[in-house]
Amino acid sequence: MRLGVDVGRALHGHGGVATYTRELVHALVQSRRVDEIVLFDLDRGRWKRAYFESSLGHLPSNIFIERANRRELEALDLFHAPGYAMPPVGTPRYVFTLHDLTVLSHSFCHTLANRVRTLASISDALARSATILAVSKATKEETVRLLALPTASVEVVPPMLNPIFKVAGDCEKDLAMAARLGVREPFVLAVASLEPRKNFGRLLDAWTSLGAATGAHQLVVVAAEGWRQGRVRRRLERMTGDGSVVKIGHIPDEALAGLYRRANAFVFPSLAEGFGLPVVEAMACGAPVVTSKVSSLPEVCGDAAMLVDPEDTDEIAAAIEHLLADRRLHRRLRDRGLERARSYSREAVIPRLFEVYRRAAQR
Amino acid sequence: MTTALVVAGLSATVAVGAVVLRGLMRRLKLLRRLDRAESVVADAMADGRLAIATGEALLQHLDGLRRACIRGGEG
Numbered sequence: 001m002r003l004g005v006d007v008g009r010a011l012h013g014h015g016g017v018a019t020y021t022r023e024l025v026h027a028l029v030q031s032r033r034v035d036e037i038v039l040f041d042l043d044r045g046r047w048k049r050a051y052f053e054s055s056l057g058h059l060p061s062n063i064f065i066e067r068a069n070r071r072e073l074e075a076l077d078l079f080h081a082p083g084y085a086m087p088p089v090g091t092p093r094y095v096f097t098l099h100d101l102t103v104l105s106h107s108f109c110h111t112l113a114n115r116v117r118t119l120a121s122i123s124d125a126l127a128r129s130a131t132i133l134a135v136s137k138a139t140k141e142e143t144v145r146l147l148a149l150p151t152a153s154v155e156v157v158p159p160m161l162n163p164i165f166k167v168a169g170d171c172e173k174d175l176a177m178a179a180r181l182g183v184r185e186p187f188v189l190a191v192a193s194l195e196p197r198k199n200f201g202r203l204l205d206a207w208t209s210l211g212a213a214t215g216a217h218q219l220v221v222v223a224a225e226g227w228r229q230g231r232v233r234r235r236l237e238r239m240t241g242d243g244s245v246v247k248i249g250h251i252p253d254e255a256l257a258g259l260y261r262r263a264n265a266f267v268f269p270s271l272a273e274g275f276g277l278p279v280v281e282a283m284a285c286g287a288p289v290v291t292s293k294v295s296s297l298p299e300v301c302g303d304a305a306m307l308v309d310p311e312d313t314d315e316i317a318a319a320i321e322h323l324l325a326d327r328r329l330h331r332r333l334r335d336r337g338l339e340r341a342r343s344y345s346r347e348a349v350i351p352r353l354f355e356v357y358r359r360a361a362q363r
Numbered sequence: 364m365t366t367a368l369v370v371a372g373l374s375a376t377v378a379v380g381a382v383v384l385r386g387l388m389r390r391l392k393l394l395r396r397l398d399r400a401e402s403v404v405a406d407a408m409a410d411g412r413l414a415i416a417t418g419e420a421l422l423q424h425l426d427g428l429r430r431a432c433i434r435g436g437e438g
Contacts, residue, residue: 119424
């Protein structure tokens with residue numbers, strides 16, 4: 001099989017879609033189940049191998065980098081579009097990853113440009129009879145409901161977890177890295193991009209309301225820049241000034257894994273997720289999780305996290321306080337989280353992905 | 364003094380005009396993107412590649428976005 005994959009988002013961005021795409025490429029390479037993989041950059045049209053390798057690491061010789069022109073695209077058996085971009089022409093067989101439909105269900109969380117781009121690209125994929133690959137059952141259900149699709153036409157394959165997120169790490173190195181970032185222990189960690197859907201406003205309200213109940217804990221916020229969060233950003237700066245919060249921008253996965261390992265709790269009170277990869281990363285590193293009981297998160301976490309109403313600040317605060325105070329609960333969630341995270345390993349997910357590829361190629 | 368005021372006024376007008384023009388161009392680009400998406404969906408519905416119910420749902424969502432674009436702001 002000659003498989004084409006658009007990796008534009010992995011080359012030019014951070015966040016969930018970029019992480020998903022990067023991990024997809026690494027898992028495909030590792031699986032050795034595809035004869036030839038051709039990578040494209042549909043975002044900016046780059047085609048220099050060195051440029052791709054600067055983001056994705058060394059690529060073996062059966063991985064080709066090509067320009068997205070008719071000749072190259074029509075020579076493919078299957079094209080996987082994981083970044084909301086469809087090629088202009090090409091093979092009649094496509095797999096299109098749908099990360100979420102929050103541009104429709106939570107439109108107030110998105111910019112108009114983002115809503116137009118995403119829906120236009122979904123329209124393009126459906127018009128070309130692409131196999132739609134939803135990252136969770138919740139996303140599938142929402143897609144079927146909002147786009148009037150037959151249930152059988154949407155496949156579910158979760159994202160794969162980068163193996164760098166693991167509980168075993170170098171303690172000295174993690175501590176040194178945390179110190180370099182200005183983090184002191186103990187701390188509670190939050191990781192998400194700065195955008196309305198991630199609900200940072202209520203998280204900061206909850207943290208403020210806890211006051212002395214947080215003990216000596218700091219709230220460490222790892223947040224890449226997003227959109228429409230001017231007020232939250234200013235508030236984060238103020239709280240950073242008084243020492244209750246540490247705000248860190250985008251950091252490499254290795255450093256992030258170290259923070260997950262050192263965190264006493266991980267908080268992710270998102271208003272809606274298609275999957276919620278940071279939750280699985282935290283679980284894989286042994287951080288007990290407090291997250292939302294909405295959209296995909298209950299399905300992703302099972303019984304391995306404390307689930308709260310993301311619109312109820314008191315409930316978020318109570319869950320954090322409970323988790324920090326109750327060592328048995330802390331240990332139980334940590335153990336269950338480690339077990340849960342295993343179901344999102346490359347080894348567990350890649351056979352499901354190839355089954356979807358097989359069916360898509362036969363359509 | 365008067366010349367300085369006129370120059371300042373003109374500069375402000377040009378700056379505001381540039382911002383408005385940029386907004387309009389941006390919206391025009393989005394409207395063109397929506398036009399293309401609607402035409403792709405309509406064609407796919409017409410030749411049976413896309414189920415009518417799905418096509419209609421997409422067209423309805425695309426139309427909502429078109430109205431948001433025309434209204435301006437972030438819809």
